[in-house]
Amino acid sequence: MNTSIHIVAMPYPGRGHINPMMNLAKLLIANNSNILVTFVLTEEWLGLIGSEPKPDNIRFATIPNVIPSEHGRANNFVAFIEAVCTKMEAPFEVLLNRLQPFPTYIIYDPFLFWVVAVANRFHIPVASVWVMSASVFAVFQCYDLLKKNGDYPVNASENGDKLVDYIPGNSSIRLADIPLSDESWRTSRLLETTLNIIPWVHKSQCLLFTTIYELEPRAIDALRAEFSIPIYTIGPSIPCFGDDHITTLSTNHDDLDYFHWLDKQPKASVLYISQGSFLSTSSAQVDEIANGLKESGVGFLWVSRGENSRLKNMCGDKGLVLPWCDQMRVLLHPSIGGFWSHCGWNSTKEGVFSGVPFLTYPIFMDQPINSKFIVEEWKVGWRVKNEVKDDTLITRDEIARLIRRFMDLDSDEGKDMRKRAREFQQICQNAIANGGSSETDVNAFLKQVLEAVKP
Structure with missing residues (x-):
């Protein structure tokens, strides 16, 4: 060499x-x-x-x-x-x-x-x-x-x-x-x-x-x-x-079953959920999220490091619960309509680069400021939790209402947010x-x- x-x-x-x-x-x-x-x-x-x-x-x-x-x-x-x-x-x-x-x-x-x-x-x-x-x-x-x-x-x-x-x-x-x-x-x-x-x-x-x-x-x-x-x-x-690599990421997935499932879903109909690979929220809050997701009736792909079978039983049959996925390729898939994220910086960049709007659920360190940028500065997402207290439990009813509203492609606020997300995607592509x-x-x-x- x-x-x-x-x-x-x-x-x-x-x-x-x-x-x-x-x-x-x-x-x-x-x-x-x-x-x-x-x-x-x-x-x-x-x-x-x-x-x-x-x-x-x-x-x-x-x-x-x-x-x-x-x-x-x-x-x-x-x-x-x-x-x-x-x-x-x-x-x-x-x-x-x-x-x-x-x-x-x-x-x-x-x-x-x-x-x-x-x-x-x-x-x-x-x-x-x-x-x-x-x-x-x-x-x-x-x-x-x-x-x-x-x-x-x-x-x-x-x-x-x-x-x-x-x-x-x-x-x-x-x-x-x-x-x-x-x-x-x-x-x-x-x-x-x-x-x-x-x-x-x-x-x-x-x-x-x-x-x-x-x-x-x-x-x-x-x-x-x-x-x-x-x-x-x-x-x-x-x-x-570069564009060539983006094309490869979004189409070359013959070996991954979850992409076959995504291929069958309507455009922008699936909520992708990931709370990161390290820090986690309370088990009581995870239960509320899972039950709220089921009540919402929205299709989902949830990546969770543990308790996959328990979560799947709670969430119902409208989606998949996986221990891992190729996140960048998932976010670029046309069936993904939103990203529930802990707002780690890597996930934040991947979501913005993919032109996907966010539901932000930060936990620690830099994540709350990243959430602030998503919601207040770039206006490409909404907060799941507006309370500043750590011990505030968000109920399944609140979560179900929020998810249904967030994934409504016909609402004016949803259209505006998705338009902004596409504009920021273009900003990212222009930068490279x-x-x-x-x-x-x-x-x-x-x-x-x-x-x-x-x-």
Whole structure:
């Protein structure tokens, strides 16, 4: 393999971080065949994705797991984060020292802040790749403003509805939607870790956002004014690049039974439901969602990590309950008329790129702000839950009414929302086309990488 550029990719060991980093690696290779990417995974994640197809220019390397899989991140998220911050640096440095050819550039997830120090010791330039929205990064960048204005910590039951409008790069935000803003031990530890990564990002050679400039221009402009290093918007960093690939995603599914079922459904009649692969809502609320879905009479495809048979029994025979699906291809299917989403950033981008309207049900971290953008800024969706209190149970009757109204293709509000969704889909496609904002920034980043390897 004749490669002159060797990029090491170091993602945070979680699905929502690994996927966009891998999509970025594939995008860079598609733009320059002289790039070799060494993609670093923990042993656990190599076992999970090691057999997935990838370009020849991408190779996997492993470091030991940071925490036993039976005590994984879902069981103790704080312990997992702390292990990531303290136990991965040494084996990564050992790995870096024996890689051949010697790395010429590193791209890393900012939650692995220690990568910058390792890169400096090896005199390797490094790029931070933030896989949440730029608007959320802007909030963390200016978190001290919340403290100075007396708006931290937040008690959602008392002042969660209060709006703050002084965070650069963001319009008014409900305090309840600010990530990690309550005073519980768990979120306080996570906030301390998250705020610690910001100074390290400033020490990298550039900052990449897996977003599209036109989706978050205010945040990107504010951050570019604040940072002395280049900032590139290289999104959407999802598994589709260009019209040809979109066609492949939406039609090549002969081996997947659920697509045969989707093929038989009327256009825009199916509600796709996914609450993500990690965080979850209460079992009582899941029961209400399932029963409300049945009462609505709407066709559905629900991806759930557990209790599939129980959910299927509750939901009825109008749809499918699956443990996994190819989400991007599902969202692009013409029978999908809406997306019930937890509003993780990857799912948010995939839904917007597919031109599908949302029912938002955020749970944690960046998800409430992503929901705010969907509902208030882009106006391509509705909130399932308007209350800021975490313990508010939404009943099956409320859910059934909301779903029926949301999936009504003939209502004026539904037509307007779907028209907006199609407009934002076009914005995304324009960004990755020749001369688009993302295409331009990808080329600018690649130029910076090439400059770094010149003798």
